[in-house]
Amino acid sequence: MNYLPSVGLEVHVQLKTNTKMFCGCTTAYGAPPNTQVCPVCLGYPGAMPVMNVAAIRLTVLSGLMLGCRIGAHSKFDRKSYFYPDMPKNYQITQYDQPLCLGGGLVIELGGQTKLIRLTRIHLEEDVGKSTHYAGCSGVDFNRAGVPLMEIVTEPDISSADEAVAFLLALKQTLLYAGVSECNLEEGNLRCDVNISVRPEGTGKLGTKAEIKNMNTFKGVQAALKYEVARQIRCVAGGGRVVQETLRWDPDLGETFSMRSKEDAHDYRYFPEPDLLPVVLADAQIEAWRATLPERPAERRARFMHVYGLPAYDAGVLTAERGVADFFEATARLCGNGKAASNWIMTDVMRLLGESGRSVTQCALTPEVLAELILLVERRTINLPTAKGLLPELFEQAGRPAELVATRGLGQVGGEDEIGRLVEQALAANPRVVQDFLAGKQAAAQALVGQVMKLSRGKADPQMAGRLVAERLAARQGGAAVS
Amino acid sequence: MGVSCEWLPNHGYRREGVDLANTTADIRVAYVANLARLELDEASCALFQRQLETVVEYVRQIGELNLDGIEPTSHGQPVYNVFRADEVRPGLSHDRVLANAPAKMGEEFKVPRIVE
Numbered sequence: 329m330n331y332l333p334s335v336g337l338e339v340h341v342q343l344k345t346n347t348k349m350f351c352g353c354t355t356a357y358g359a360p361p362n363t364q365v366c367p368v369c370l371g372y373p374g375a376m377p378v379m380n381v382a383a384i385r386l387t388v389l390s391g392l393m394l395g396c397r398i399g400a401h402s403k404f405d406r407k408s409y410f411y412p413d414m415p416k417n418y419q420i421t422q423y424d425q426p427l428c429l430g431g432g433l434v435i436e437l438g439g440q441t442k443l444i445r446l447t448r449i450h451l452e453e454d455v456g457k458s459t460h461y462a463g464c465s466g467v468d469f470n471r472a473g474v475p476l477m478e479i480v481t482e483p484d485i486s487s488a489d490e491a492v493a494f495l496l497a498l499k500q501t502l503l504y505a506g507v508s509e510c511n512l513e514e515g516n517l518r519c520d521v522n523i524s525v526r527p528e529g530t531g532k533l534g535t536k537a538e539i540k541n542m543n544t545f546k547g548v549q550a551a552l553k554y555e556v557a558r559q560i561r562c563v564a565g566g567g568r569v570v571q572e573t574l575r576w577d578p579d580l581g582e583t584f585s586m587r588s589k590e591d592a593h594d595y596r597y598f599p600e601p602d603l604l605p606v607v608l609a610d611a612q613i614e615a616w617r618a619t620l621p622e623r624p625a626e627r628r629a630r631f632m633h634v635y636g637l638p639a640y641d642a643g644v645l646t647a648e649r650g651v652a653d654f655f656e657a658t659a660r661l662c663g664n665g666k667a668a669s670n671w672i673m674t675d676v677m678r679l680l681g682e683s684g685r686s687v688t689q690c691a692l693t694p695e696v697l698a699e700l701i702l703l704v705e706r707r708t709i710n711l712p713t714a715k716g717l718l719p720e721l722f723e724q725a726g727r728p729a730e731l732v733a734t735r736g737l738g739q740v741g742g743e744d745e746i747g748r749l750v751e752q753a754l755a756a757n758p759r760v761v762q763d764f765l766a767g768k769q770a771a772a773q774a775l776v777g778q779v780m781k782l783s784r785g786k787a788d789p790q791m792a793g794r795l796v797a798e799r800l801a802a803r804q805g806g807a808a809v810s
Numbered sequence: 811m812g813v814s815c816e817w818l819p820n821h822g823y824r825r826e827g828v829d830l831a832n833t834t835a836d837i838r839v840a841y842v843a844n845l846a847r848l849e850l851d852e853a854s855c856a857l858f859q860r861q862l863e864t865v866v867e868y869v870r871q872i873g874e875l876n877l878d879g880i881e882p883t884s885h886g887q888p889v890y891n892v893f894r895a896d897e898v899r900p901g902l903s904h905d906r907v908l909a910n911a912p913a914k915m916g917e918e919f920k921v922p923r924i925v926e
Contacts, residue, residue: 346896346897347896347898347899351899352897352899352901353898353899353901354898360904361918362907362919363904364901365901365907366901367902369901370907378892378893379892379893379894380893381893381894381896382896383896403884408845408846410845411924412919412921417846458921459918461915461923463923464920464922465921465924466915466916466920467918467921468917468918469919594845596845599885601885603892605884605890606890607890608891
């Protein structure tokens, strides 16, 4: 019998705010333990939480980007939870009236597209960070109270690869929306994975197990592969999957039951009395919607349509919003999308990769690249000269036209001048000419190389190639006559 | 922390809460005390059980009213959207933070080891 896995994700995203969800403590990463805390996020009695409007706005923006409905009336609830990383003994979260409802994200895998539906997006606060020592644990509350957006999917995902495709598409969308840094190393994106299996042909979902707190996409993929296989083995062998919370051990490559969290599931939710409900006016939502960028998939389609780019190129250029913006600005300035795409996909991407910088962290601007492209297009300089200038323009601000003028890099001009250089090259290399006349076609390239050398790289290589071919053909004709 | 959602696609979430009409004084003090990490002896459990049953019995009277079409209220006043601007404010100094800690370890709060 065949078994089908059903996987749902709960993705926790740290929002890009300056301060915590309910107090003015900074969210900066990497400070010494317990230096970014106050009575509110330490859960001191009597301390009152006040909502950070930026966290509400970023969550609504995420919902709009992902096609969610924005809840007409939204509220916060207390979730009872006893653990040392939770100073109040409850977490403020949203239970039955989240900020965003429904929505979905289309993933692409192996040429196929699939919609992964979202159940909801709600807002909550993060907990502290525990470090475990030999006989005790230490808690740092700097992270406690940081706004976390939780995106919950329907169990529409049916493989480990689909889960990773979803996470990548989600990360791309959130980066486009500018709602989170999505930095996995800093724990900006973590997820819980719900998994069940059922025999093919049955509609009812099997009993699910939940793997908690995965913080790498590779981990999600490996844990899912393992857990799906484990559940199928269990069910196929006549056993039953137990509903439980699991932990993934990346070193052993296995999931383990987290027994200490067994009775932690009785959360006893109730409305947070210290926070008033959120009721957003349509005008407010529309004002926020107006600030949304184009979605990655839409932008990719537009790049193909407007600039005539192949699907692959459009995909590479839209993978990151910064690169897509850079491309589009360059294309508009130089009026040549194809050339802008070629330059960015090869030379610029290579320089970015080598330097480990993002497109906004280098000196190169769309204005500079467009100027360089136009210098080549107008035949002021040749392509190799332009490519030679790029690393310098990537490192420090400069105007290509000025560099060309001050260094005399301009292309050696007309046919007469290059024709003279061709004659010079032919005269200086009689053996190469002989080789060509004897049928060795490649010898022509060597002669073009000589012409380029004589011009100090400034000749138009195409013109040099044409003139070499013409002169050689003339000699070939002459040889045949004599 | 995930909401303990039941996987019921398109059916929304199971609403949790006290169903007053069906609460036959079903308060298990010992169980709740365990959840709340409270240590209660048997005598205290029995005492609180009786007292809380009285409270629930009192509140149950609301079930005698016709509440059709009335939405549950989480707040008594129609006030919404009390927000704060996203501006950093100084917190507590490190010394003050740890001053009340029953136990500390370096810059961290020291707690019993709870780990899988």
